[in-house]
Amino acid sequence: MKRRWIAGVAVLGLVGLAAAAVAWLNLRDEAPLTDTAPLGATTAQVQRGAYLALAGNCAGCHTARGGTAYAGGRGIETPFGTVYAGNLTPDPDTGLGRWTPAHFWRALHNGRSFDGRLLYPAFPYPHFTRITREDSDALYAYLRSLSPVAQAPRPHALRFPYDSQLALAVWRALFFTPTAQQPEAGRSAEWNRGSYLVRGLGHCSACHASRNLLGAQSDEQQLGGATIPMQDWYAPALNAAAEAGVAGWDLQQVVQLLKTGTAPRGSVLGPMADVVFRSTQHLQESDLRAMAVYLQSLPQAPVPAKPASGPASSAASAAVALNTRGQKLYDRRCADCHGADGRGVPGAYPPLAGNRAVTMASTANLVLVVINGGFPPATAGNPRPYGMPPFGHELSAAEVADVLSYIRAAWGNEARPVTALEVLQ
Incomplete structure (x- = not known):
């Protein structure tokens, strides 16, 4: 009897330690919400935020077909059910009207909503966590400048147990770490800018990197190609000459592809056509060059061997x-x-x-x-x-x-x- 009691206490202790670890891992790197008033934005900051919203293709997910831009409601299908994008307009009851710059930064950097709920990674905070506070404040200023739209977010339609905050907390403890983008020593400012855009705002690996059975990405930096969940399109490897690698391209041709959707050595179709249409065609030439420089620097996967004769x-x-x-x-x-x-x-x-x-x-x-x-x-x-x-x-x-x-x-x-x-x- 005594052994059973000791074993029970040990199990409870382990469960408690695991719960404490999950809780700590979900709270790490979170700053106190000290600013409680909306940002006094300048015109330049709003314009900067509008540009960053294009770079992140925010409207692509947060605009329902036939709906008002940024008012949410679009369903994002995942292998675990459907997640509905939130309302990013400054409506006080259904949008961001009561959010402060700190709330918005916490959502991007830590994946946590206004009321503290954990956000599902269909909102790509595992990538947006790299966004700087300065850029977060600019995005916030732009979204606050929009006309408010009263449109309550639809409840997510996720299967059990994926619809629980507990399951999401465990997922985050296993697979999500808040990250600040740091310049890489020995690399040019242009390369580092490209890395920031590709890995952060542009969240290219959301499509071009593989995922495990729980939806977490395993080769975020390699961009080694993957089937886009629920769409059946294959996002080809950006680090392989046999697929979509551009290491051997003329740099200006890479810029042209991102700017126009077509270049002498290739064109974009499917989901990437939408990315070019909504996002990259609107970016400055300098940013497109930076992205091209970064993509060309990716370590290249081996060229597949041709079938042996016989x-x-x-x-x-x-x-x-x-x-x-x-x-x-x-x-x-x-x-x-x-x-x-x-x-x-x-x-x-x-x-x-x-x-x-x-x-x-x-x-x-x-x-x-x-x-x-x-x-x-x-x-x-x-x-x-x-x-x-x-x-x-x-x-x-x-x-x-x-x-x-x-x-x-x-x-x-x-x-x-x-x-x-x-x-x-």
């Missing part, structure tokens, strides 16, 4: 050569724009021969583009982009697989075939 590769080549249905589909559906030789039309239709977006290991984006169409963003530098119409209503899964398999092996491309199962997934 009976297996010969059989694969023969199978591709016999893919007459894929070739006929290409000739009938694709050749008018992309050319019989797969070279496309410069400035209009991208080449398919030697295109790494065609040959990279993941076929998810290819399938989505063929089924749903592909449309670069309309930007000031490319106001009338050429798009690709959808074929999902005309082609079967087997036909989509056939034509993509042909494209991935024609004109010197060397990529594995696409299966009908991949198209159906």
